Every structure is written in structure tokens, then in C-alpha cells.
Amino acid sequence: MWEQSGHDVRLDWGGEGVAALGRECAVLVVVDVLSFSTTTDLVVGRGGRVLPVRWRDERGIALARAAGATIAGEGAFTLRPSSVTEIPPATLLALPSPNGATLCDAAAATGAHVLAGCLRNASAVAAKAHGFGGPVGLVAAGERWGVNIFGDGETFGPLRPCVEDQVGAGAIAAALARLGRSLSPEAALAARSVDVTALAECVSGRELTESGHGRDVALAARLDVSDAVPVLNEGVLA
Secondary structure (H helix, E strand, C coil): CCCCCCEEEEEEEEEHHHHHHHHCCEEEECCCCCCHHHHHHHHHHCEEEEEECCCCCCCHHHHHHCCCCCCCCCCCCCCCCCHHHCCCCEEEEEEEEEHHHHHHHHHHCCCEEEEEEECCHHHHHHHHHHHHCCCCCEECCCCECCCCCCCCCCCCCCCCCCCHHHHHHHHHHHHHHHHCCEHHHHHHHHCCCCCCCCCHHHHHHHHHHHHHCCCHHHHCCCCCCCCCCCEEEEEEEE
């Protein structure tokens, strides 16, 4: 029941969603629109690579540094999409986040193909996921109570489902439906909710805009403007 068996495309939330969907799905798509997946799309679209790092994982940061990665937050590049629009091609960016990066690591442990999806690359990611065959699990990251949108809060609270990831996962679900895939009720409801204008008015969008990061919301709210498809391979999205 929890795996939404019998449907080609399924949707659930957070780490628990990874665990449930990962038991049957051949593909897991991590959707963290504000901002991990959007930033990853922009980096990969410019020919770079992203190394997802679990939140506050000092060992992960040390390994990334040893691999020659640029560490987000230690220079010009951060989790904010607007910070990477001119990132040099071939950059390996270690990108810690409490949601998207952490979920990518968890998803990889299931043995499924792992992709990072957002509004910008929704149709491209859907096509790639469809090509792998087998059930597709859409994992809407959600936010965390007590952690702000760029993950620099002091606490790590429970999951808060959010509009932006519902809309992002819905856009990918809708694209998969156009490819002939059947949707679970959860995925179908998300597919009917796609409204990019909602990002500016939802809680997360307002938080960013009121903090002076409205450009990040605008970058995240663009639908199907990218052909980049970040696929996790040996711990790196490229």
C-alpha cells in the first residue's frame, strides 16, 4: 500500500518517501525546487557537476575537498540558484543541503537510478526517467521546520510539505503522463496542481523575496527552459 503499487508514477515526501518508494521504484527523482534541484540544474546546464553532501556532514565536506571540489558557501557559490548562473564549466561543486542533497544520498542507497528534478527541467527529467523503464518515484523534498530556505538555521525540525515541491513534482508527473505513464492518485493530484505563479506567493517564495532573494524564486519558477538532466553516478550529479 505505502509503495503505491500498481502505478507507473508515484509520489511521496522526504526521507520516509525515499524509503517507501525505493522498495519498488527503478527510478527516484528528488525534487527540491527551492533550491537544491534548481541550483543543480543550473550547474549541470553549464557543464558542471554537483556533489551532494548531507547536511552538516563534516566527513562529506572533507572528502569533497580531497576530491578537488569547490565547496558551496565557502566562496562565491552557494545553495542559491542566482549564485551559479555564471559558474565556470567543468566545476565540481560540493552542495550541502538539509533536503535535496541529503535525500540524494538516501536515494542512492536504494539502488535506484537517482535524478534531480525541478520546474526548469521537468520534461527533460521525465523523458530520462521514462527511458530507464520501471516505476518512477517522485520524492518531493519538502522543507524543515526551524531551518530556513538556504539551510543555515540552527535546528533541524520535522518535515513541512511545501507548495514549490508539490508543483515541481507535479510538472514532472504531468510530463510522464504525456509519455503514457499511469499516475498514482498522489502523483495525479500533484500533476493537476502545476502553477508556477504560486512560487512567488507561497511561504518559501515569500521568505526568499523578503530576504532579498527574489531572483532565486524567479529562476526556480521557469518551466521547461532546460534540457539538463542531473543523474547521480558514483555520488556525483552530472
